[in-house]
Amino acid sequence: MTDDGTIQEKPSSNDERIDEALLQLAAEGAPLTHDAVAKISGVSRRTVYRRYADQVELRKRLWNLLSPPGGMPRNLHDLLDRELRETFEKFDRQAAAMTVASASPEGRQMRLEMKAERVAAYSAIFGPHTDRLTEEQARKAHAAMQLLCCGLAWREMRDQWDLNGPDAAEASAWAVKVLIAHLDREGAQAFDVPTPH
Template sequence: MSLPDASARYHSPLREKQKDDTRQTLLAVAGRVVADAGLEGLSFAALAREAGVQERTAYRHFSNKDALLSALWEWVNRQADIPGFARTREELLSMPPVAYAGFDRQEGLMRALLSSPQGREFRLRVNDERQATLKGVLSDLLPHLSAEEGRNLLASIQLLYSATAWMTMKDYWGLDGKAAGDASVWAIKALLDTAARTIEGRRQTQETRD
């Protein structure tokens, strides 16, 4: 009979829950630190001090600051019920009001993330995925537009469904998240309708020539 592998780790549901609870507490504290002092104020020393733990505890959950920031972005999305990238036309036209209302609930943290170089770096890190997803949503239109027209459509819609648009409409027009999201949806619909009319007009012109 072979003996049990002494190196195998014992799986304890209670231990796993305690570990997850600690991680969630650290992320909540990190969110408060960023909301109060910006991303530049977030360090493992500050996180440990505010959470009442030792730095090595924080490092056990997040190997470096990039890992901490990535986890923090995911935590913010969950806390604010932000739905993420739209993957269908229906989602593109329904998600902005939900996302922007979530931004309202995490306003201090969202502003800190938007205004910091680290926040910009993280947004650029996921930009390829975001743009690829949007191209998939508009795959029925893009082949019938010129490269410039397609780029303009994609760039405009990405801007309209963004935290930057939420903050601009909130600051300069006094719109809350729901109203800002509705305004974004209205503008996105207008762009999509214009693109569809452009394509239809060209089709009819081509049929007339033929």
């Protein structure tokens, strides 16, 4: 049953029921196990195992359900022009699961399993703007800008500033654009910024 009292239609396929179970477990902060998915979805444990051989695969599927519609960003223009807004809007639609997943041990493990792919993608799109920095400075710049584009930024802006997904995306895109403009303008001196009074 939904919040407004209407009966929610049960997903028809096994895959849809497994997806719903994964989202429900994430929203509850519960461990993602094959047994739990089978129990909630009404799908046999064997069927869950056939689709997802281990917990890593279950977490990867959950990440795909919660993650940006197109996966990791491929270019900076699309990320700032529309993908960030689409991603944060998706987070709004799945707020319960996103909020808990961003704070739970299971969610942290899910994010860590995507680390190499995430670091590579963001380094590739930010790299042309940090190529005059030292390697250590570039890593710090990439980390700061990537943080503005992730679920943790969405959650904090939602919880602390009452911003919805589109507004949070606009704020994040603005901040990344300001940082990119500064990096392009200042080059190797980009980290030499005086502290404001």
